[in-house]
Amino acid sequence: xxxxxxxxxxxxRFKVSDATxxxxxxxxxxGETIGYLVLGRLADRFGHKLSVEIGVLGQLIAFALAIxxxxxxxxxxxxxxxxxxxxxxxxxxxxIVWEFCEVxxxxxxxxxxxxxxxxFGLLAPLLATQLATVGYGWLFGxxxxxxxxxxxxxxxxxxxxxxxxxxxxxxxxx
Numbered sequence: 001x002x003x004x005x006x007x008x009x010x011x012x013r014f015k016v017s018d019a020t021x022x023x024x025x026x027x028x029x030x031g032e033t034i035g036y037l038v039l040g041r042l043a044d045r046f047g048h049k050l051s052v053e054i055g056v057l058g059q060l061i062a063f064a065l066a067i068x069x070x071x072x073x074x075x076x077x078x079x080x081x082x083x084x085x086x087x088x089x090x091x092x093x094x095x096i097v098w099e100f101c102e103v104x105x106x107x108x109x110x111x112x113x114x115x116x117x118x119x120f121g122l123l124a125p126l127l128a129t130q131l132a133t134v135g136y137g138w139l140f141g142x143x144x145x146x147x148x149x150x151x152x153x154x155x156x157x158x159x160x161x162x163x164x165x166x167x168x169x170x171x172x173x174x
Contacts (some may be wrong), residue, residue, distance in 0.1 A: 001124035002143035003082055006075070009136040014072035024079045031083025034159075040091050047097060047160040048092035053151065055088020060147035066140045090118060096123070099161035 007024060010016050016024075035055070043051040062081035065074055097113040098106050131139040 002139045005132050010075045016072050027076050028079040028083040031080035032087045035084040035087025039088050043092050047162040048096035049160040051088050051092035054122040055085040056151045057086040063140045063144040067137050
């Protein structure tokens with residue numbers, strides 16, 4: 001929810017120029033491109049859960065850096081990490097959902113996943129706007145906390161469906 005405020009934060013905190021904002025966009029696209037190449041390959045070999053975890057970790061680090069940075073130069077790295085997260089969401093965000101079910105249930109799972117994203121996508125900007133009025137540090141702090149909780153839940157609670165289903169099928173055959 002705080003990603004949309006990253007550029008605004010840099011402008012307000014450091015009075016960066018329009019040219020610098022353009023360069024932030026460029027490095028975001030570079031990070032996204034690298035993410036597509038690397039995370040796509042990792043997802044193919046090790047499953048989509050790893051790709052999602054790396055993307056969330058990148059976003060978490062980006063928010064944490066945005067809280068504590070004292071230089072607009074650090075925002076270049078922040079935008080690379082945001083690009084990495086965007087590619088993770090695009091590469092594996094929906095594919096992992098499809099791996100949780102059999103083919104006949106994919107439309108149901110996809111619909112539920114998109115509905116959940118839609119609800120959060122509607123409410124998150126409203127919360128982000130309120131937090132931004134208090135201060136960008138608060139906004140990015142809450143976002144860091146949400147990313148940390150989400151990453152921990154993903155890591156502990158969610159089993160990689162590709163390997164979990166293979167193991168379950170193997171054990172039922174014995």
